[in-house]
Amino acid sequence: MRRTLLTEGHEDFRTAFRSFLLKHAVPHTERWESQGFVDRAFWKEAGAAGFLSFEVPPEYGGLGIDDFRYNVVIAEELVANEVAGDGFALHNDIVTPYLLHWCSPRQQRRWLPGCVAGDTVTAIAMTEPGAGSDLAGISTTARIEGDEVVLDGAKTFITNGTTAGLVLVLARSGEADGRGMTLVAVEEGTAGFEQSRPLHKIGRRAQDTGEMSFTECRVPAANIVGEPGRALELVKRNLPRERLSIAVTAVAGARHAFELALAHCKERQTFGQVLGSHQTVLHRLAEMHTAIEVTASHVDRCVEALNAGELTAEEAAAAKLWATETQWSVTDRALQLFGGYGYMEEYPIARIWRDARVQRIYGGTSEIMAEIVGRGLLR
Numbered sequence: 218m219r220r221t222l223l224t225e226g227h228e229d230f231r232t233a234f235r236s237f238l239l240k241h242a243v244p245h246t247e248r249w250e251s252q253g254f255v256d257r258a259f260w261k262e263a264g265a266a267g268f269l270s271f272e273v274p275p276e277y278g279g280l281g282i283d284d285f286r287y288n289v290v291i292a293e294e295l296v297a298n299e300v301a302g303d304g305f306a307l308h309n310d311i312v313t314p315y316l317l318h319w320c321s322p323r324q325q326r327r328w329l330p331g332c333v334a335g336d337t338v339t340a341i342a343m344t345e346p347g348a349g350s351d352l353a354g355i356s357t358t359a360r361i362e363g364d365e366v367v368l369d370g371a372k373t374f375i376t377n378g379t380t381a382g383l384v385l386v387l388a389r390s391g392e393a394d395g396r397g398m399t400l401v402a403v404e405e406g407t408a409g410f411e412q413s414r415p416l417h418k419i420g421r422r423a424q425d426t427g428e429m430s431f432t433e434c435r436v437p438a439a440n441i442v443g444e445p446g447r448a449l450e451l452v453k454r455n456l457p458r459e460r461l462s463i464a465v466t467a468v469a470g471a472r473h474a475f476e477l478a479l480a481h482c483k484e485r486q487t488f489g490q491v492l493g494s495h496q497t498v499l500h501r502l503a504e505m506h507t508a509i510e511v512t513a514s515h516v517d518r519c520v521e522a523l524n525a526g527e528l529t530a531e532e533a534a535a536a537k538l539w540a541t542e543t544q545w546s547v548t549d550r551a552l553q554l555f556g557g558y559g560y561m562e563e564y565p566i567a568r569i570w571r572d573a574r575v576q577r578i579y580g581g582t583s584e585i586m587a588e589i590v591g592r593g594l595l596r
């Protein structure tokens with residue numbers, strides 16, 4: 218079926234982004250995988266080319282493009298070109314909306330131009346060593362003292378965590394009922410703020426993921442994003458977009474793994490015939506293809522709903538749950554079809570398989586997605 222989500226304008230954007238990746242990312246991906254992060258120069262090149270925070274209005278240097286279909290194109294091309302190290306989804310899809318919708322004009326003037334230009338890499342730090350799924354259990358504190366906020370605590374598994382110049386930190390601020398949470402923007406180099414080296418992960422190795430600590434870390438109270446004590450409301454409002462972003466990458470990832478496996482099945486000979494012509498293999502390919510196409514249509518529909526401001530928390534959680542589980546089952550089957558070659562690092566499917574695993578964990582695990590969908594059913 219013809220895909221109806223994208224227009225010619227999106228496809229032109231795809232062509233431009235693909236040639237950007239072929240020139241500025243693809244030649245470096247192996248090195249980025251070994252060093253555990255992408256070069257800072259790559260962020261600046263992406264900024265100069267207009268691929269970062271493009272939703273930001275022109276007065277702050279952006280393009281003012283508020284259409285998630287462009288974010289979809291970026292996700293699809295990153296996957297198709299096997300560039301797993303970027304933190305673009307985190308920067309464009311997840312952090313930019315906080316800055317755009319909940320920051321004051323003064324904060325926007327200070328931070329947005331750097332985000333657009335690629336001078337400032339962003340991160341959002343919610344997870345802690347002691348609390349991930351259950352954000353209500355975080356223990357990092359934000360004490361408001363006059364015109365300063367004092368942060369104490371530690372965060373872990375933070376995407377862009379080692380290179381970020383601006384981190385939105387979720388902290389317990391204890392208003393009224395003692396459950397208040399506040400989002401505080403912390404800039405690189407602030408006294409008492411430490412960023413670790415990249416953590417050693419089983420996949421997405423070029424994407425830097427780090428720990429950070431805050432020890433009597435003082436930032437101006439003017440760095441509070443939104444109202445003190447109301448951060449969880451902002452997080453909840455942004456989560457559908459974050460989860461849909463992961464679902465979009467999941468569909469693209471499943472499709473790419475499938476295409477590699479299909480090409481292999483058309484070439485590889487076993488028992489005197491091409492692998493794909495064995496009936497069980499053929500049926501397996503048909504099942505994988507069907508799962509991808511059905512999932513892709515649904516995720517496209519969710520993108521339309523997001524653009525229309527209608528995507529609910531439950532719908533986004535269901536899309537993430539389904540798309541990432543589908544990605545995992547398709548990718549694992551794809552690797553299986555490569556036999557022993559699939560287990561060899563020089564075959565792209567090996568890395569694609571490793572990189573896929575985390576999709577069912579970050580942005581809320583599959584179990585938590587099921588919990589959100591399930592609770593919605595009982596309401």
Ligand SMILES: Cc1cc2nc3c(=O)[nH]c(=O)nc-3n(C[C@H](O)[C@H](O)[C@H](O)COP(=O)(O)OP(=O)(O)OC[C@H]3O[C@@H](n4cnc5c(N)ncnc54)[C@H](O)[C@@H]3O)c2cc1C
Pocket residue numbers: 307340341342343344347348349350351373374375376377418421426575578579580581582583584585588
């Ligand atoms: C590569 C990577 C990048 C990440 N990037 C970021 C980031 O940028 N910012 C950020 O803040 N965090 C980030 N995270 C953290 C991620 O969101 C958390 O790891 C995730 O939400 C799970 O939290 P946890 O690791 O503490 O696991 P836990 O919450 O301890 O869960 C452990 C297991 O128990 C299950 N479980 C927990 N509660 C229930 C329940 N009620 N019912 C059934 N099962 C349950 C979970 O599904 C999981 O399988 C990242 C993680 C990774 C691995």
